[in-house]
Each structure stands twice: as structure tokens, then as C-alpha cells.
Amino acid sequence: MLSFQTTFELYTGLPVWIGYVFTFLFGSVVGSFLNVVIHRVPREESIVFPNSACPKCGEAIKGYDNIPIFSWLILGGKCRNCKEPISPRYPAVELLTALLWVLCFWQIGFNAYLPVAIAFVTVMVSLVFIDAEHMILPNVITYPLLICAILVRLIFPLTVGALYFKDILSYPLTLLAGQPAWLVSLAGAGLGALFGGGSLWLIGELWKRLRGVDAMGLGDVKLMFGVGALLGFQLTFLTIFIGAFTGAVAGVLYIATQKEKDLQAQIPFGIFLGIGSVISLLFGDALITWYIETFMPR
Numbered sequence: 001m002l003s004f005q006t007t008f009e010l011y012t013g014l015p016v017w018i019g020y021v022f023t024f025l026f027g028s029v030v031g032s033f034l035n036v037v038i039h040r041v042p043r044e045e046s047i048v049f050p051n052s053a054c055p056k057c058g059e060a061i062k063g064y065d066n067i068p069i070f071s072w073l074i075l076g077g078k079c080r081n082c083k084e085p086i087s088p089r090y091p092a093v094e095l096l097t098a099l100l101w102v103l104c105f106w107q108i109g110f111n112a113y114l115p116v117a118i119a120f121v122t123v124m125v126s127l128v129f130i131d132a133e134h135m136i137l138p139n140v141i142t143y144p145l146l147i148c149a150i151l152v153r154l155i156f157p158l159t160v161g162a163l164y165f166k167d168i169l170s171y172p173l174t175l176l177a178g179q180p181a182w183l184v185s186l187a188g189a190g191l192g193a194l195f196g197g198g199s200l201w202l203i204g205e206l207w208k209r210l211r212g213v214d215a216m217g218l219g220d221v222k223l224m225f226g227v228g229a230l231l232g233f234q235l236t237f238l239t240i241f242i243g244a245f246t247g248a249v250a251g252v253l254y255i256a257t258q259k260e261k262d263l264q265a266q267i268p269f270g271i272f273l274g275i276g277s278v279i280s281l282l283f284g285d286a287l288i289t290w291y292i293e294t295f296m297p298r
């Protein structure tokens with residue numbers, strides 16, 4: 001198999017570093033748009049109109065002050081008009097999105113799955129930041145995620161192949177050997193969705209019984225339906241594992257730094273599921289292979 005560097009240079013005739021630079025720049029521009037999504041979607045405002053304005057003074061932001069990462073640095077993190085500070089979240093989202101796009105390019109390669117991976121990490125950035133600020137995972141994002149995941153699972157085997165979905169190579173999906181690839185792929189999506197959404201629902205129910213509080217929103221369940229459908233049950237298991245682990249570490253650190261111990265505090269678990277799903281998408285297969293070779297030698 002050709003390395004993706006070779007593939008990129010073969011298809012475009014350009015050196016691969018241009019691919020990286022272009023991916024970074026385009027990612028930062030989309031990150032800039034994500035800032036609008038993160039600000040407006042939870043407030044149920046249009047993401048298209050009006051143009052970006054300073055949240056403090058309402059002055060429209062000029063094109064030359066809207067260059068991702070760069071403008072915030074030039075302006076010293078302040079609005080040009082009112083000089084009020086602009087949250088470092090804005091350049092942080094732009095930089096994070098750009099870096100995640102570069103990671104996708106590096107890990108996934110120059111192939112048909114790259115746009116899917118890029119769309120997936122982009123959606124996750126928006127959900128993580130919305131959940132952090134508002135403790136919600138909006139349906140207008142989680143429902144389309146599920147629908148797009150199912151469409152990818154259906155269309156890929158019919159066009160470019162199902163080789164991107166590793167779950168179909170393992171039990172219980174191997175029981176469907178001999179069936180058309182699109183059917184096996186869809187079955188994998190169904191299994192992953194049920195496993196992802198079901199586990200989160202179960203964790204929420206158990207928590208409610210044990211503690212008498214609603215710790216988990218249905219948003220987490222809906223998110224994991226979409227993640228499960230795209231990634232399949234193995235990478236979904238890894239997502240929940242990483243999510244629970246990072247969430248527990250963050251929870252302990254949070255409680256340790258608070259003066260008043262509030263153990264009933266709601267956790268925006270979507271943050272950690274988002275982190276887990278991105279790690280699983282980019283490095284999951286490598287992590288699972290490493291785990292099997294290290295701990296389950298034949």
C-alpha cells in the first residue's frame with residue numbers, strides 16, 4: 001500500500017508539506033466559523049446572519065480583524081472599537097481545529113475517509129465547547145451527526161469500499177460473512193449506535209438510582225448514537241473508556257480545587273466523550289492493536 005505522502009504527491013503533484021499548510025489554514029478558517037456556531041447555536045440564533053460582531057459593543061468585525069488566530073494576537077486580545085477583552089477561547093478554538101485537521105491529514109491520509117474524519121472532529125470541537133459553556137449538546141448537531149454517520153456507512157461500501165470500518169472484520173459482524181458489504185456496514189453502524197447510546201443511557205440510569213440525581217443528560221446518549229454509528233462498537237467502547245477516565249481525573253481535580261465540596265455538581269460529560277471519540281477516531285486502531293499485542297500475547 002502506498003503511504004499517504006506518496007498518494008498526495010501522486011494525485012496533486014505538490015509536495016506533502018503544502019498539504020499540511022493548506023490543511024492548517026483551512027482548519028483555522030473553519031475554526032473561526034465554529035466560534036460563531038459555539039456562540040449562537042445554544043442561543044438559537046442564525047449562524048449565517050448577521051455578520052460577526054463584538055459581543056460587548058456590538059460593532060461589526062471588519063474582515064481584516066477576522067483573520068483566524070492572527071487577528072486576536074495583533075489586537076492583543078482586545079476589540080478594536082471598545083478595547084474590551086476578547087475571550088482567548090476564540091483563537092484557542094481556531095488553533096485547536098487547525099491542529100486537529102492536521103492530525104486527521106497525518107493519521108487518516110489522503111483518501112475518501114479524510115473529509116469524513118475532518119467533519120467528525122469539527123463537529124466534536126463545537127459540541128465540546130458548547131457543552132463546557134451551556135451543559136447541553138444541541139439536537140441540531142447530534143441528530144445530523146447520527147444521520148450523516150449512517151449515510152457514510154451506507155454510501156462508502158457502495159462506492160469507495162468498506163475498508164475504513166474495521167469493526168466489520170470482527171465478531172459478531174463476521175456472522176454476516178457472505179452478505180453484501182453495505183448490509184454488514186449498516187449492521188455495524190446499528191450495533192455501534194446501540195452500544196454507544198445504550199451504555200450511556202444505562203450509566204445515567206444507574207447513577208440516577210444510586211445517587212438520586214440526573215447526572216447524565218439525554219444529549220450524551222444522542223451523541224453516542226452518532227459516534228457509535230460511525231466508529232463501530234470497538235472504537236465506541238474505547239471512546240467511553242477514555243471519556244470515563246479523563247472525566248474522572250478532571251472531576252477529582254475539580255473537586256480538589258473547590259472550597260465547597262459539591263458532589264452533586266453536574267458534569268458536562270460530553271466534553272470527555274468528545275475527547276475520547278476524537279482520540280479513538282485518530283489513534284483507536286493503533287491503540288487497540290498495541291493493547292492486544294502487549295497484554296494478550298498468543
Ligand SMILES: [Zn+2]
Binds near residue numbers: 058082
Ligand atoms: Zn467591542
